[in-house]
Amino acid sequence: MTDDLTARLDALEERLQRAEDTLAITQLIASYGPLVDAGRADEVADLWTEDGEYHVEGWQMRSRADVRAMVLSDAHQRLITGGSAHFLGPAWVEVDGDQARAVCESTLVLAHGERWVTARAGVHRFTLVRDGDRWRITHRVTHLLDGSQEARDLLAL
Amino acid sequence: MTDDLTARLDALEERLQRAEDTLAITQLIASYGPLVDAGRADEVADLWTEDGEYHVEGWQMRSRADVRAMVLSDAHQRLITGGSAHFLGPAWVEVDGDQARAVCESTLVLAHGERWVTARAGVHRFTLVRDGDRWRITHRVTHLLDGSQEARDLLAL
């Protein structure tokens, strides 16, 4: 009987871990937009591993320090002090043990006097790794949803 | 004592199942936009049951094959090769045993030269069914958020 209970506990722990992982990754990605619009450079950078990468149209970041520098850059500071929403949709996640992949779409909405404009729509593809009791991004590619095959290849997990 | 443990395990399994179901359905709906913008006709169609329905302004799909044909249609291919984001928000889900309902809102953002335009905003109402170890859509209605009573009736679960 105890063996039976132990087997059920084992199964429950494994299932719960998977649910927690999916939830943790959707939450991590849900935090990106608010943090990057707030300009919290350290907290944004901390979403990546030390040598994590972020490739976004002509900007090749190859470390947490590079991500931090992007948030502090004049280009990014102009966006967020002018009024910006890096508006990411819900992430679609696939967990495989201690690794995971996720995809989401986004718009970038900017204040423009009294109006708001959609400056771009994009796809984001994340590779993540379990790092102790949390998840971190090891690789992220962002591409304009410009109809190119390259952009469309990033969309499917 | 063992009875006690068994009762707690029963309760845990039931609660975890409910959480997993909600999570699975939010994930299914989160995958729709990326898959349909990628043009993955088979994978989009596979979100529906064999005889699942999808009704979207003047387009009545009554099977998985119909959904697949929609993705492969000239109209849809023009959208996605021109640059499109079928940008769905987080789904609000209600699970009831082996059936579920879900609602979300969306925008459709299209590339238009150097600019991006919001071509429409819509509501999506899903009915889903447990199909083995996953969920599938049996019925989906999409309606423009045009202020009509019909659209607004679709918004509340």
Next chain:
Amino acid sequence: MTDDLTARLDALEERLQRAEDTLAITQLIASYGPLVDAGRADEVADLWTEDGEYHVEGWQMRSRADVRAMVLSDAHQRLITGGSAHFLGPAWVEVDGDQARAVCESTLVLAHGERWVTARAGVHRFTLVRDGDRWRITHRVTHLLDGSQEARDLLAL
């Protein structure tokens, strides 16, 4: 051996509760946009505690009744009968026992003849409390993402 199983059950129950709480709060926030665009005044108001607050640019609501009155107001009814999407992104949630905080961004998309316009982009910061077997909002602030320090301070949990 039974002690061992009990300890594992205790841990599982605590972990599952945390996952359920996060999920419940993301679901609550996912329901706001659909409900408020549907004009369901009672159901929107019911997301708040009896004396819950909602502060949104020049509108200070200090009770569930105030929230209900906002939904029924001429200003809100004009928005939703004209065609509106209060389009909230996925919530980023932090649960601490029986209290929680959450942040998300949003756009407000309005029908404008044949076109759709983004009337604003905003940040929403929620404080929530466990109320029996569900969660309710005790305090919410919404601010335009206008680049001000005040708006940006609301973005980080």
